[in-house]
Amino acid sequence: MPKATFQASAHLQEGTKVIAKSRNFELTIDEPESLGGTDTGMNPVEVLLAALGACQSIVARVYAKKFDVQLEEFWVELEGDLDTDGFMNVSDVRPGYSDIRYNIHIVTDASREKVDEFIKFVESKCPVGDTIGDHVNVKLNNVILTPPVNK
Numbered sequence: 001m002p003k004a005t006f007q008a009s010a011h012l013q014e015g016t017k018v019i020a021k022s023r024n025f026e027l028t029i030d031e032p033e034s035l036g037g038t039d040t041g042m043n044p045v046e047v048l049l050a051a052l053g054a055c056q057s058i059v060a061r062v063y064a065k066k067f068d069v070q071l072e073e074f075w076v077e078l079e080g081d082l083d084t085d086g087f088m089n090v091s092d093v094r095p096g097y098s099d100i101r102y103n104i105h106i107v108t109d110a111s112r113e114k115v116d117e118f119i120k121f122v123e124s125k126c127p128v129g130d131t132i133g134d135h136v137n138v139k140l141n142n143v144i145l146t147p148p149v150n151k
Contacts, residue, residue, distance in 0.1 A: 007022060010029070015037060016036055017041070045096075048080075048097075048128075051128045052076075052100070052129055053075075053078050054128075055126045055127060059122045059126050064118070067114065067118040069114060069118045071106065071108060072108055077103045077105070078100065079102075080101070081099045081100075083098070097132075106119075
């Protein structure tokens, strides 16, 4: 397959609420009240955890037959450690996750050996895991300044 480019947009609403869009889909993202939001959706770092778990789940579904692993059920529980002082500019700690941990749950009759090989493969092919686990070039292309419309 050729290189694919995916696109999304994030439009700030009232307070910290953001409407994120990609293709024909929309997601509400917000901060909990404890971080100044109105708690109308997951916050961005929760979305990141959810994206990692969803990505691993999708890779598992796509490749399960290749590894002869029947997935009766599959789910991922994730948690991450983040020092909010970095986000709140209270100290010089990094604003992002320092650690992310997850447990993969599989209901299957496949052997432990087969499942271990399968999960190792799933982890190696998850684009979200690869993106957050390895260096990716993130750069600002441009700041587009638009004056307000006079009312």
